[in-house]
Amino acid sequence: QLGRFGDEIGLPVYTVGGFVRDLLMGNPNYDIDIVVEKDGLSLADLAARKLNAKLVKYEKFLTASLFCKDGLRIDVATARTEYYEAPTELPQVEVSTIKKDLYRRDFTINAMAIKLNQKDFGLLIDFFGAKKDLDSKLIRCLHTLSFVEDPTRILRAVRFETRFGFKIEQQTARLMLDAVHQGYLEKVSGQRLRQEFEKILEEKSVFEALKRLSDFEVIKHMFPGVFYTSSMEEKLRALFMFLPWAENFFEKLNRFYAVMYVFLEYHSENLLEEIRQRYGLSHCFVSELKVIKKMIVPLSKMISLHMEFSDIYRVTQSFSSEAFCYVASYLDSQAQQYLKEFLEKVKGTRLKVNGGYLVKNFNLKPGRLVGDILEKLYCAKLDGVITDESEEEYAKKL
Numbered sequence: 001q002l003g004r005f006g007d008e009i010g011l012p013v014y015t016v017g018g019f020v021r022d023l024l025m026g027n028p029n030y031d032i033d034i035v036v037e038k039d040g041l042s043l044a045d046l047a048a049r050k051l052n053a054k055l056v057k058y059e060k061f062l063t064a065s066l067f068c069k070d071g072l073r074i075d076v077a078t079a080r081t082e083y084y085e086a087p088t089e090l091p092q093v094e095v096s097t098i099k100k101d102l103y104r105r106d107f108t109i110n111a112m113a114i115k116l117n118q119k120d121f122g123l124l125i126d127f128f129g130a131k132k133d134l135d136s137k138l139i140r141c142l143h144t145l146s147f148v149e150d151p152t153r154i155l156r157a158v159r160f161e162t163r164f165g166f167k168i169e170q171q172t173a174r175l176m177l178d179a180v181h182q183g184y185l186e187k188v189s190g191q192r193l194r195q196e197f198e199k200i201l202e203e204k205s206v207f208e209a210l211k212r213l214s215d216f217e218v219i220k221h222m223f224p225g226v227f228y229t230s231s232m233e234e235k236l237r238a239l240f241m242f243l244p245w246a247e248n249f250f251e252k253l254n255r256f257y258a259v260m261y262v263f264l265e266y267h268s269e270n271l272l273e274e275i276r277q278r279y280g281l282s283h284c285f286v287s288e289l290k291v292i293k294k295m296i297v298p299l300s301k302m303i304s305l306h307m308e309f310s311d312i313y314r315v316t317q318s319f320s321s322e323a324f325c326y327v328a329s330y331l332d333s334q335a336q337q338y339l340k341e342f343l344e345k346v347k348g349t350r351l352k353v354n355g356g357y358l359v360k361n362f363n364l365k366p367g368r369l370v371g372d373i374l375e376k377l378y379c380a381k382l383d384g385v386i387t388d389e390s391e392e393e394y395a396k397k398l
């Protein structure tokens with residue numbers, strides 16, 4: 001349909017990028033990227049009217065997004081060249097041809113297009129030997145300045161390589177390593193690097209990817225003071241074993257934070273603060289890390305030895321969801337199972353009485369003592385010493 005809309009107003013329309021790559025590989029991809037030569041915004045206007053879709057335009061970037069009734073999202077852009085006034089800065093944009101539009105992209109496999117106009121419908125546009133690279137399973141950049149202009153592509157190369165089981169082509173690997181050594185990662189904003197890193201943490205191939213990032217010295221340059229050793233990998237493997245359950249259990253859990261606990265546990269105050277600022281981590285994260293790293297070994301022993309829930313609760317009451325993941329990174333699967341049981345128990349345990357009840361019925365003054373009694377009651381309930389029925393009786397004894 002989009003091709004036909006293009007015919008109506010005399011504009012060449014293509015689908016491009018990851019969608020074409022995945023189509024040729026037979027992988028599902030529901031992010032449709034459209035490029036229109038000359039004027040993408042007019043096509044987006046027409047398509048929005050005809051498809052009755054919601055339209056959001058970004059005039060400055062010559063792009064628009066269509067949100068269709070069935071939930072499909074289509075991004076429409078005007079074919080453009082990007083030129084960089086300075087490396088790593090965001091590019092300037094100029095209207096151009098599909099060939100130049102494809103040439104500004106990251107890797108050959110992402111630089112193909114398929115024509116959608118009726119006349120040439122389905123025609124594969126491949127100026128840079130992308131199909132051949134796809135068949136030979138190679139990640140190859142399009143020009144020698146690719147990683148200098150946009151160093152986040154270094155992380156993208158690794159992500160695609162490990163996701164598809166491809167290999168980064170030799171010259172491309174050399175250019176990546178050069179850009180890392182010349183300090184280009186340090187010139188990109190922490191926010192953009194974090195975004196790319198977070199995408200890697202979502203990949204199935206996360207461990208292969210982290211290993212490759214370490215080979216390319218990306219970890220060292222992104223997180224000074226972090227050494228991707230086998231013991232760190234072991235902890236991360238334990239952490240990722242726990243994550244699927246934890247993401248389902250906790251209302252909020254940020255993978256990046258959880259991984260940062262493991263990455264930064266041995267960092268000095270200054271280095272920690274530097275990384276905190278660069279990647280927009282919270283002050284709470286730093287203060288929690290400082291406290292927990294001191295108790296992580298005894299705490300993980302307590303859990304491995306299946307100590308009473310109340311003992312674990314007293315230590316972990318104020319832990320964030322990510323801090324529990326950090327604890328899990330020190331545990332084998334059996335101990336993780338006990339931690340899960342503990343967390344389930346805490347979630348399902350509520351006291352019938354509250355502070356007001358104690359004050360009123362036992363003639364107590366509001367304050368610390370009431371808090372202490374409530375905690376003792378709660379702990380007794382966690383350990384199964386008391387039930388809903390015996391709670392008030394037990395409170396009297398306290």
Ligand code: CTP
Nearest residue numbers: 017018019031104105106107110111150152153
């Ligand atoms: N792109 C690029 N350089 C970047 C980011 C993106 O050249 N730093 C281009 C690539 O051509 C890519 C397209 O923009 O195909 C869309 O980017 P994105 O949606 O991030 O990537 P996809 O290839 O669609 O990958 P994914 O499967 O992870 O969504």
